Amino acid sequence: MTYHGRRGTVSALSHVDFTLWQGEFVALLGPSGCGKSTLLNMVSGLIAPTSGRLAYRGKAINGPNTNIGYMTQRDSILPWRTTAQNIELPLQIRHLPARERREKVATYIEMVGLKGFENTYPSGLSGGMRKRVGLAQALVYEPETLLLDEPFGALDAILRLRMQAELLALMEKLGATVLFVTHDMDEAITLADRVVVMSARPARIIDEIEVGLPRPRNLEQLQFTAEYQEVRRRVWDNLGREIHSSEKEMANQ
Numbered sequence: 656m657t658y659h660g661r662r663g664t665v666s667a668l669s670h671v672d673f674t675l676w677q678g679e680f681v682a683l684l685g686p687s688g689c690g691k692s693t694l695l696n697m698v699s700g701l702i703a704p705t706s707g708r709l710a711y712r713g714k715a716i717n718g719p720n721t722n723i724g725y726m727t728q729r730d731s732i733l734p735w736r737t738t739a740q741n742i743e744l745p746l747q748i749r750h751l752p753a754r755e756r757r758e759k760v761a762t763y764i765e766m767v768g769l770k771g772f773e774n775t776y777p778s779g780l781s782g783g784m785r786k787r788v789g790l791a792q793a794l795v796y797e798p799e800t801l802l803l804d805e806p807f808g809a810l811d812a813i814l815r816l817r818m819q820a821e822l823l824a825l826m827e828k829l830g831a832t833v834l835f836v837t838h839d840m841d842e843a844i845t846l847a848d849r850v851v852v853m854s855a856r857p858a859r860i861i862d863e864i865e866v867g868l869p870r871p872r873n874l875e876q877l878q879f880t881a882e883y884q885e886v887r888r889r890v891w892d893n894l895g896r897e898i899h900s901s902e903k904e905m906a907n908q
């Protein structure tokens with residue numbers, strides 16, 4: 656994917672070739688600005704690659720894909736709508752009958768732990784609560800596949816751990832297919848079945864690591880296990896090498 660903008664040409668992704676299997680939770684891990692959001696935008700059908708091919712269930716992706724729920728990095732919560740109204744929005748766009756909308760909104764409000772805040776406007780919600788509204792918005796029409804772009808990036812460590820645990824429990828329950836973008840190695844390993852490590856821009860895939868840690872996972876204990884440390888070392892070996900090489904490149908420029 657190459658962007659041709661007013662400020663010149665930016666080569667965002669070079670050679671990216673991978674398959675996301677049904678029911679799998681894949682974390683895309685890479686340095687800042689390497690092209691992770693670009694990749695999600697392409698998978699969701701919002702932008703088209705300048706070369707190469709993307710397919711969903713074997714069919715070429717030619718436009719927005721309604722089987723996919725996408726939580727972008729910046730939330731799309733409308734300040735003039737309450738929690739319930741924001742979560743209802745994707746269902747209104749799909750013209751679901753009012754009764755069905757109400758039922759689904761109630762289910763997902765409960766699922767993301769926002770019961771009691773149905774009628775609160777975004778200005779009355781904490782950062783973590785806003786993220787939950789965003790997550791419920793992506794989940795509410797029950798897409799087969801979820802794209803989550805650094806959903807917990809701006810949260811403090813404790814809230815982040817809580818949200819990660821909630822997401823994991825939810826995904827294990829729903830059996831959804833997830834593509835999760837992060838630049839946090841521990842987040843990638845604790846959540847995913849497979850970690851796809853991307854290089855600095857223009858991104859290519861430098862490694863794919865099967866995490867292999869059993870589920871359901873207890874996030875508070877997981878990081879202290881020997882198995883976890885072993886996976887972490889393997890991911891770090893690759894990521895560390897990539898960081899050093901991009902630092903060297905920058906120093907030579």
Ligand SMILES: Nc1ncnc2c1ncn2[C@@H]1O[C@H](COP(=O)(O)OP(=O)(O)OP(=O)(O)O)[C@@H](O)[C@H]1O
Pocket residue numbers: 658659660665666667685686687688689690691692693694728838856
């Ligand atoms: N619409 C655009 N026009 C021109 N360049 C763009 C556009 N969108 C992204 N880029 C550039 O493409 C590169 C990859 O951006 P992208 O947002 O995909 O990276 P990222 O890995 O998601 O970054 P981060 O981890 O910081 O969120 C960056 O250099 C960015 O400046």
